[in-house]
Amino acid sequence: MQRLWAIGLAVLMGLAGCGQSSRSTEAGEPLGKELDPAIAAVYPALVRIWVVMAMPQEGRMQKFQAAGSGAIISADGYVVTNHHVAGDATDIRCDLPDGERIEADLVGTDPLADIAVIKLRLNSRRDPNKQLSVAHFGDSNQVRVGDTVFAMGSPAALSQSVTKGIVSNTRLILPVILPEEMMRIDGEPVGSLVRWIGHDAIIYGGNSGGPLVNTHGEMVGINEIGLATMSGAIPSNLVKEVAQDLMARGTVQRSWIGIEPQPRLRGTAGKGVLVGGVLKGSPAASAGMRVGDFITRYGESDVDAEIAEELPPFNRLVLSTPVGATVPVHVQRDGRDIELKITTAARTPMQGKDVELKSWGITVRDLTRMSAMEKKRPDERGVLVFGVRPGGPSGDAKPALQGGDVIVKVGERAVKDVQSVRQVVRELVAGKKARTAVLVEFEREKEKMLTVVELGDDPDADKPAEARKADLGIKTQVLTRPLAQAMHLEARKGVRVTVVIAGRAGQKAGLKAGDVIMKFDGSEIAASEPTDLEVFPEMIRRYPIGKEVSLEVIREGKPVMLTAKLEAPPPPVADLKRYEDKDLEFTARDLATEDRISGDVEDDVRGVMIEKVENGGWAQLATLRVGDVLISVDGKPTPDTAMLQKTVEEAKKARGRQIVLFVSRGIHTQFLELEPNWEMIHD
Amino acid sequence: MKSKAILNLMAAVLLIWAGAAHGDDVTARMARELVRKHGNAVVTVSAVTKTKMSVLGQSQDQEQKVETVGTVIDPSGLTVIAYSSIDSSAVMAAMMKPMQNDQMKMDFKTEVSGVKLRLADGTEVPAKLKLKDPDLDLAFVVPDDASEEGKKLAGKYASISLDGGAATVEQAENVITLGRLGAAMDRQVSVSMERVVAVVSKPRLLFVVSMTEAGAPAFTADGKLLGITAMRIDTAALTSGGITASMKMLQSMFVVLPAKDVAEVAKQVAK
Numbered sequence: 039m040q041r042l043w044a045i046g047l048a049v050l051m052g053l054a055g056c057g058q059s060s061r062s063t064e065a066g067e068p069l070g071k072e073l074d075p076a077i078a079a080v081y082p083a084l085v086r087i088w089v090v091m092a093m094p095q096e097g098r099m100q101k102f103q104a105a106g107s108g109a110i111i112s113a114d115g116y117v118v119t120n121h122h123v124a125g126d127a128t129d130i131r132c133d134l135p136d137g138e139r140i141e142a143d144l145v146g147t148d149p150l151a152d153i154a155v156i157k158l159r160l161n162s163r164r165d166p167n168k169q170l171s172v173a174h175f176g177d178s179n180q181v182r183v184g185d186t187v188f189a190m191g192s193p194a195a196l197s198q199s200v201t202k203g204i205v206s207n208t209r210l211i212l213p214v215i216l217p218e219e220m221m222r223i224d225g226e227p228v229g230s231l232v233r234w235i236g237h238d239a240i241i242y243g244g245n246s247g248g249p250l251v252n253t254h255g256e257m258v259g260i261n262e263i264g265l266a267t268m269s270g271a272i273p274s275n276l277v278k279e280v281a282q283d284l285m286a287r288g289t290v291q292r293s294w295i296g297i298e299p300q301p302r303l304r305g306t307a308g309k310g311v312l313v314g315g316v317l318k319g320s321p322a323a324s325a326g327m328r329v330g331d332f333i334t335r336y337g338e339s340d341v342d343a344e345i346a347e348e349l350p351p352f353n354r355l356v357l358s359t360p361v362g363a364t365v366p367v368h369v370q371r372d373g374r375d376i377e378l379k380i381t382t383a384a385r386t387p388m389q390g391k392d393v394e395l396k397s398w399g400i401t402v403r404d405l406t407r408m409s410a411m412e413k414k415r416p417d418e419r420g421v422l423v424f425g426v427r428p429g430g431p432s433g434d435a436k437p438a439l440q441g442g443d444v445i446v447k448v449g450e451r452a453v454k455d456v457q458s459v460r461q462v463v464r465e466l467v468a469g470k471k472a473r474t475a476v477l478v479e480f481e482r483e484k485e486k487m488l489t490v491v492e493l494g495d496d497p498d499a500d501k502p503a504e505a506r507k508a509d510l511g512i513k514t515q516v517l518t519r520p521l522a523q524a525m526h527l528e529a530r531k532g533v534r535v536t537v538v539i540a541g542r543a544g545q546k547a548g549l550k551a552g553d554v555i556m557k558f559d560g561s562e563i564a565a566s567e568p569t570d571l572e573v574f575p576e577m578i579r580r581y582p583i584g585k586e587v588s589l590e591v592i593r594e595g596k597p598v599m600l601t602a603k604l605e606a607p608p609p610p611v612a613d614l615k616r617y618e619d620k621d622l623e624f625t626a627r628d629l630a631t632e633d634r635i636s637g638d639v640e641d642d643v644r645g646v647m648i649e650k651v652e653n654g655g656w657a658q659l660a661t662l663r664v665g666d667v668l669i670s671v672d673g674k675p676t677p678d679t680a681m682l683q684k685t686v687e688e689a690k691k692a693r694g695r696q697i698v699l700f701v702s703r704g705i706h707t708q709f710l711e712l713e714p715n716w717e718m719i720h721d
Numbered sequence: 722m723k724s725k726a727i728l729n730l731m732a733a734v735l736l737i738w739a740g741a742a743h744g745d746d747v748t749a750r751m752a753r754e755l756v757r758k759h760g761n762a763v764v765t766v767s768a769v770t771k772t773k774m775s776v777l778g779q780s781q782d783q784e785q786k787v788e789t790v791g792t793v794i795d796p797s798g799l800t801v802i803a804y805s806s807i808d809s810s811a812v813m814a815a816m817m818k819p820m821q822n823d824q825m826k827m828d829f830k831t832e833v834s835g836v837k838l839r840l841a842d843g844t845e846v847p848a849k850l851k852l853k854d855p856d857l858d859l860a861f862v863v864p865d866d867a868s869e870e871g872k873k874l875a876g877k878y879a880s881i882s883l884d885g886g887a888a889t890v891e892q893a894e895n896v897i898t899l900g901r902l903g904a905a906m907d908r909q910v911s912v913s914m915e916r917v918v919a920v921v922s923k924p925r926l927l928f929v930v931s932m933t934e935a936g937a938p939a940f941t942a943d944g945k946l947l948g949i950t951a952m953r954i955d956t957a958a959l960t961s962g963g964i965t966a967s968m969k970m971l972q973s974m975f976v977v978l979p980a981k982d983v984a985e986v987a988k989q990v991a992k
Contacts, residue, residue, distance in 0.1 A: 096784065132819075173903065251878030282965065320800040429786040436861050499771070499832035502861075503984050505854035564923055576924030653781065664828065 069091045076188050081200065081257025082171035083110040084135055085117055086192040087142075087156070087247065089127035090654045092392075092400035097427025099394040101128070101654025106155070107198075107248030108132070109173040109257060111281065118281045119247030121147045122223050125154045126391075130714055132158060132417060141715070145283030149224040149387070150231055150292070150357075152262055153277055153286040154247075157547030167172075173249060176256025178273035178564075180204055181235055189239035189261055191248020203239030203269070204601070207675065209347045210236035210270050212564075215223060225388030225409070228262075231357065233350045234270030235259045241269045243397035246653055250274075276354075293359040294381035296320020297327060301343040309342040309354050309369055310334040317411060324381040327369065331554040332377070335368035357385065393426060393456050396492045397463065399430020400439060404455045413444065419454045420481070430496070431473070435489045439480065443487075446551020447479035467493055501612070507579040509607035510549075513635070514574055516565045517554055525554070527592060532556040533564045533574045539635060547602035557590035578604065608632075616649065617679040619686055622697075622714060623655025624648060626668060628678050638665070643675040643702050645669040660712035666701040675700070732879075751944050752912045753905040760910040761879035763899045765839040765936060766862055767800050768850070772810060775828040790901045791838065791862060792935045792949055794983075796877040798846070798864035798871075799990060800838060801983060803895075803935030805858050805952045807833055812954055815906065838864055839908065841879070846870045852990050857978060858935065858951040861990045881938050881946060883984035888945035890917050895942045896977060898950055900934040904978045915939075928977040939977040948977040957973055 042069065063410055087106045092099035106123030110116070117132065117699045124130055125147035132142050141160045147154040175285045179188075185205040192198055211231045212221055222231045233466045235250060241261045245690060247281050250259035259271025283290045298315030306312070333341055336355055340533035343349050352698045359365055361384045361695030369376050389610040390404030405408070405418040413422070423443040426432050432439040439445075448462045473494030480487055514533035535553045538545045549555075555563060558577050565573040581604055608631040618625040628648040633639040633647060645667040662668075668676055672689055676682040697712040754771070767788045777952035789806035802957050805812065817827050836848045847865040854860070864878070865871045890896055893916060900911040915930040928947065930939070939947045953976050 428784055432784065497834050499834045500836060500850035502833075502853045503989070504851040504855070505859075505989055507856070540949070570923075573924045580925065626853055650775075665826065 039682050043368070048240075050383055064483075066324065071706075075255040076251045076253060077175075077200065077255075080173040080190055080249055080251045080257065081108065081198065082135055083192050084108075084192075084248065085200040086133040086195065086198060086244075087119055087123055088131045088133070088195075088658070088659075089124055090129040091126050092128060092394075092654070093126075094392040094394070094425050097400050097425045097430055097433065099392065099401060101652065101659075103419035103654050104190060105244050105258050106246045107244065109190075109249045109260075110158070110170050111173060111175070112285075113170055113172055115142075115170060116145065116281075116285055117156045117158060118260060118277060119156065120260065121149045121152045121261075123152045123154065124156050125149060130156055132156075133197070138163070138270075138640055145344075146288035147281050148284065149226040149289045150222055150498075151227065151231070151276060151280045151290070152272065153260065153280040153284070155281050155554055173251075173277045174255075175274045176252055176254065176258045178235065178258045179274075180250070181208055183208060186253050187235075187237050187239055187258065188240050188251045189237070189245060189248065189271075191241065191245035191261060193240075193242035193244045195244045201239040201241070203235050204564055205235060206268060206440050207236030208233075210234040210268070211347050211350065212265075213336035214346065219410035220676050222388075227388075229350070230353050231350055232262075232272050232276065233347065234263065235273055237267050237268055238267060239269060240267075245269075253593065258571060291361055292357040292385040293361050293363070294320070294385035295322045295356055295382055297322045299333070299343065299349060299386075301345055301349060302332070306332075308334075308370060309340075309344075311341050311343040311349070321380050322378075325367070325378040327367070327378055328371065329378070331369035331371050333367060333369050337365045337367075347597045351554065353409045354460050356382075361385075380511050387672070388540075390422070390456075395459065395463075397467070397495065398432045398439075398491060399427040399434075399496075400432045401425040402445070402456055402459075405444070409423075415444065417450070420446045421453060421456055423480070431491050431493055435478070435491045437487065437489050439478075439489065439491070440482065443480045443482050445478060445480045447477075449476050450479075463493060470494075502613055504610040505585070506583065506606050508581045508583050510544045510547075510578050510584065510602060510604060511539040512544035512549055512557070513539075515535040515569050516573075518568060522533045526595070527554065529554075529556050529592070530591075532563045532654060537635065539631065543602050543605040547600045549591070549600060549602070550593065550662040552593070553598070554592040554671075555589055556592060557588070559587040614680045614681050617646070617683045617686075618650075619657075621690060622657050622686065622712065623652035624657035624662060625650035626679060626682055629667070638704075639667055640702070642707070644675065645666055645702065646676055646679055646682050648701075656712060656714040660699065660710045661704070662699060662701065662710055662712070666703055668699055668701050669707070670700040671697060673700075723730065724955050736754060748895060748897070748914060748942050751940075751942065752914065755944060756896055756910050756912050757942055759879075759881050759899060759938060760839040762773050762793045762881045763901055763910055764793055764800060764841065765789070765908055766800060766848075766903050766936075767790060767835075767837045767839060768807050768833050769835040770807055770830045771834070772813070772881070773828075773830045774813070775830075776825065776955050780840075785930045787952070788903065790934050792840075792876050792938045793934065794882040794883050794987060796880050797875050798838065798848075798850070798874065798877050798880075799867075800862045800864075801987065802860050802862060802947055803858050804853050804855055804860040804937055806983075808853075808855075811855065812948070814953075827865045828845065834853075836851075836862055838862065841910070843908075844870055846874060846876070849876065852986070853873065857986060858953065858984060859949070859978070859986055861987060863990065864975050883980045883987065885947070887981060888947050889979075890920070890941055892917055892920050896928070896930060896931045896947055897942065897944075898930075898937050898977075900937045915975075926979055927980070930975050930977055933975045935975065946980050948980045951976055951978050 040318050052216045085108045087108050089104050092101045106120030108117040111118050130142040132140050142158050143155040145155040145157050183205050186500045189201045228440050245261050248261050249257040258274045261271045261278050263270040296317040300314040313331040316327050357521050359382050364379050365378050367378045387409045388408045392401050394401050401424045403422045410418045423439050426439050449466050449657050451462050453459045467548050471493040475492050476488050478489050498655050504714045511535045514617045515536050517532040517534050531554050537553050538549050563574050586603050591598040611630045613630045627649050648666040651662050671685040673684045693716045699710040768960045769786050771782050771784045791800040791802040794801055796882045808831040813831045817899050821827050833850050838848050847868045848862045852861040853861045866875045896915050901910045902911050915933050917928050919929040921927040933950050933951045935950050937950045939950050943945050
């Protein structure tokens, strides 16, 4: 969710500023002179990034598709972007400005700085030897208020675009009136490290990860946030440092000393960074640091924080200390200068990665040092429950697991992390097809509780039959009094036939559209108001299937007597055959008579109705939609679900780069390219 | 003379009051008798519902656990519930209809799984949703006789027979309905006396009653089975919106379906 805050902020800001001017090179407008070097240097290296991400929601990892921006920073295909764009992606595809699409892999990600590096799969290009354009970092320390800058990226997932503005602030931080949670990404307080370059070049959701470029064509920042009409970019010097670490090691190593620094209180004499908190068991606590101390010197640097803007540089100083180094730290305490020796520890993530345990119906996280401390736990052993699926095995347990519970034992065996839970469960359920009842010990706040979870696959959805009732295969409207008068009919009650379905009982009986039915099996049809719409269908439904009934009809002003044999209705939609493809992530069903009666499907269209398209699934990426009629797959007709299954299975066996779907949408038809990642499906 | 008239009037009032009190007392006694006799046949039915909403080709699922009241109508455990209590997609579709047009169509579907019968003694029996009749707002659930609990109980469920249910009531008469309270109230059997607001004869016979619980058995004041309660949701009123339309809909939302009509549909479960 935290990630959404950041994205939402960018969206909000973009909306607020949409009145400002923006120019796209594709618009073909003449560009200002100052834009040319920037365009020439960076624009060709801009990428639009499509990702599939998964976020925990009610005990499931819900997939969704998102878009962001990035810039190519090396000839061998490294691209820098935001962590919140690509850091948790399960599938990444990049569009270059010339329209070429290249798949990419995550190299490393750093939620604290909100920076990620991905690498283009150059060997999958049509022309692997084609040179890539590369953007270069500038020195963000040289950026001044008033400088002209260009925000480049893909606002709202549009193709690569440029907006222009000036630097408004070189050390933008979040105002204290905004909740700190607004800028937490995966639990990490981004604002503790980053002071953004504030500017008024419009950015929008989709610009995230795109470069902020100076008039020399250098990247001086990576756009990340928006507040009202103000945009914020992460300074390039920090981005460059983080990107180099990620490219070299796939991760960023940082130090942790366990203090909570804050600016000096108003009216406090002297200088220094106020120690607001010292976490128990931390390096700072071990070194003797106390709440209320003022840190005046850290290592070789004098430090001071009179205002909040001065905290990120101090935090950066501490975080960038080599892990395990012993640092002399001077503090002012009761008017005395005291030197402490702090040996730093490696900083670990604020929270573990979200993982779905499907057989449990929960999403969980490993405990980290900080999340264990927040839960007031003595160590990091155990598995933190984040979300529980209603009605799933854990949601159905008595007592049910809840978000915030910490699982400590499964089947009477202690579990230290998600991996060990998986291992224990594998052993407990090995060879069993039915659900397996497992004793689970968990801790809820101070309580040590037990429950039994029946682990296993979800039961299939029930497929109830629909009650079968007699049907005539026609549609009617009520013969209202004004209608009867206008039609010069003596009768004032009855129904008028509006549709006769081909091949059904009504047509067999000789009914025609426009006939007025006065009596049904000798009984008057007591319908004369529009609200009596259900009277006639209800009369039919109360008869047994197969019964012969008389129909007293007025046709073109003359009485006609007909006899109809009532039939079972066509199979309801719920009873039709379905094909669910769990790999390509869509469900289709045979076409129903109702689809054609309603006009949703033209009479001459043969195919299957797309009933479900999984969010973030391969079919959705191909823009397949619920309601599409799938006419063919790779050119082979799919008139029913049996043929669809056969054709799709053949296509999956072939593992081609793409599967071409031909669909009908109303009066329109379209070819769609479905490009599954076979390796991921195989995994 | 005048004082005698007043005394007579008072006596008459007292007699009327006593009569009314006596009548209430009789109905209450009958209600308690019905609870004693049929309470165990009124069960809780739980299920997991997944409602899928599709808009502009995109779909989103919402999963929830629902509990509703059910009436066991056969010793085999065949149980009738109100279909609307587990599938609200028709109501949601009607409510969202004004927002739809040719360009933006919404589609709602509900899948049901994990159905369980929770009996009066707390025993939970896995079950399946076997038949639905959205037209009458009925659904039929059968216990899984292959399950551990199902094996023990096969053919021995406390039930209310729908056979011979030809009882009828007139407008303004009382009916007695049974129900099951929720988990917070230990799922106790509940009983309430409802007034017949109207008797509808077309398009089919229905007894409209004041607020009650759908899926429960309803009895006449003298203890004869009248039918099963269900909801008649006027989707047109929901679509057109407006307070007046909604109030009208609320006035006629709960009905008692005659027992023989329910039995007629229930026959299809065996088929």
